Amino acid sequence: MTDTPQPTDHRARLSHASPAAFWLERDERPEPQPRLTQDARCDLAVVGGGYAGLWTALLAKQRDPGLDVLVIEQATCGHAASGRNGGFCSPSVTHGLANGAERWPDEIGLLQRLGAENFDAFQRDLDTFGIDCGFVRSGKVTVAATPWQSAGLPAAVELANRHGEKARLLDTRELREYVDSPLWKTGMFTPDYALLDPARLVWGLRRACLDLGVRIAEHTEVTDLDTRSHPLRLRTPYAEVTAKRVALATNIYRPLLRRLSLSMLPVYDYALVTDPLTDEQLAAIGWQGAHGITTAGNQFHYVRKTDDNRILWGGYDAIYHYGSSTQESLTQRPATFTTLARQFAETFPQLDGVPFSHAWGGIIDSTTRFCMFSGTAARGRVAYALGFTGLGVGATRYGAEVMLDLLDGRNTERLRPAMIRRPPVPFPPEPIRYLGVQATRLSLAREDTHGRRNLWLRTLDRLGLGFDS
The missing domain is CATH 3.50.50.60 (FAD/NAD(P)-binding domain)
Incomplete structure (x- = not known):
């Protein structure tokens, strides 16, 4: 009789994660300038x-x-x-x-x-x-995980090349030269893209x-x-x-x-950063270059290495709170951190058990x-x-x-x-704003699942308000 495998508790990998943004938690952070107390x-x-x-x-x-x-x-x-x-x-x-x-x-x-x-x-x-922020034009790989995402990449490459952007398709074998995940099937490489600190x-x-x-x-x-x-x-x-x-x-x-x-409107975005990886761990996922990675879905991830060989894994959830709240406490969302940790494990099973050192959120100023x-x-x-x-x-x-x-x-x-x-079309007031955002988020998630834009998304597209990421 064999033991039944137990589901992985991805929360355990977050047990020691700092709630601060990885980039900001450094000794080189400058002392604040004095507050203004005189006219x-x-x-x-x-x-x-x-x-x-x-x-x-x-x-x-x-x-x-x-x-x-x-x-x-x-x-x-x-x-x-x-x-x-x-x-x-x-x-x-x-x-x-x-x-x-x-x-x-x-x-x-x-x-x-x-x-x-x-x-x-x-x-x-x-x-x-003399601003040393690690700026490097290392390029970006957009990866597709579903047949409909892969089907959309040739049009993206053609659009890029038509407008002077260098881009090329990556089949499964070529993609493995940039990164190796069982979930990602094809990709697109855009060389004129930079990463920085x-x-x-x-x-x-x-x-x-x-x-x-x-x-x-x-x-x-x-x-x-x-x-x-x-x-x-x-x-x-x-x-x-x-x-x-x-x-x-x-x-x-x-x-x-x-x-x-x-x-x-304020949209909350979240990210995790792993502990530093060894050369062997990076080799296991085939990631030898300095390029960044984004996924092709509406609910997309952005992924990159840091200077000390950590992996930053962010995105997917985009959370709007009723009334356009911008409370600092909302930048911590355990449910999203757990989701991100699970998705990281599914994407890189070769890195099973690698803990996360940081888990944080921030606010995006989104327009229509x-x-x-x-x-x-x-x-x-x-x-x-x-x-x-x-x-x-x-x-x-x-x-x-x-x-x-x-x-x-x-x-x-x-x-x-x-x-x-010309200014953008304004968002409606509450509660229409909240209901519209939630309908859009649900519709985008469904499109990621089956590859079809529903009536709500097609209506937004016709009004020039469509969202695609």
Whole structure:
């Protein structure tokens, strides 16, 4: 008589996982700048100390070294999405070529070129300012696990090649040269894609700003923006700031302009990181390169190695809470962590028993068109760039340039696309918002199961509101 195998308790692999983002839990993390306790004046006030805000401050000083720039951050720079993402850096400013081509087919050539130019400038700026964040154009492999996912890859390769992106199909044998999982059947390799260390990027931008004379106030929340005053007035708990111009880079947090209250919704995304793997363990899954991996489903995973040979395994669940809640406590979700641990074991059975060292979540600022938008208020004295929707590591630099162009009154090519000139369709108020999100999530999960878009998804597609990731 043989013993019946017992189901694996994937929770045990999470028993020692830190709830902090892996990237942020390092000794090199800088000490916070003092909070603002005295009234201040500046030429440009930047609200938000993530990628978009720091790029805005840095590029503003690069354009005009004599400009007095103040960055105001409610926590610490990089505390939110900029320090918690997977470190995938795309050349696209439209959340991928497919999304941009579907929404702006007449402008996709311009959008692709602007994205490529921004991508190159991103890398040049890292070199110029000595920002060592491990940026490497290592490429990305998109893997398919079902026949319908595999069937969609040739069209994706053809679209990429038609618009100047290098991409090629990988059959099962070729895919095994990049990664070996029993679940993944075919793939697509896109070489012009980068990986980096999210926290070291934000800390490097922060340091470069300080070196150029940018003032940064951390642990300072802006509670109100008076757009009727001259100059503009920003209120914080202990002090008031007067500024000639203001750039809002607040991600999903309160944007300080009422008009933007329905433009975005907060979607919670989660990730795990393993303990460091041995060379033998990495060889067992055939992962010898530095490339990143994403899966082709709607409920997709993003996967990469770290410098010390851990594997980051994130994505799949995208959770929206009623009322657009942004509580920090919601970034911990044991049910999702258990699901991710189980899926990791199914994908890489060769790594059975490898524990996870970190388990965390973050908030994505999602829009109805799945990419950033921008605009102005107060007769051009306030600009904003928001809604990067989880693929903004590279696009935030483009958003910063757009904000500065708008504030400077420049008529640049960056401002030509409809993506910049026209706002996204707003989300409906509650409870319609919550019901719509849940219907969409359920429909996307069903499409992953059988490969067909139902009536709800086809209706969203016809309205230009379709979601594909």
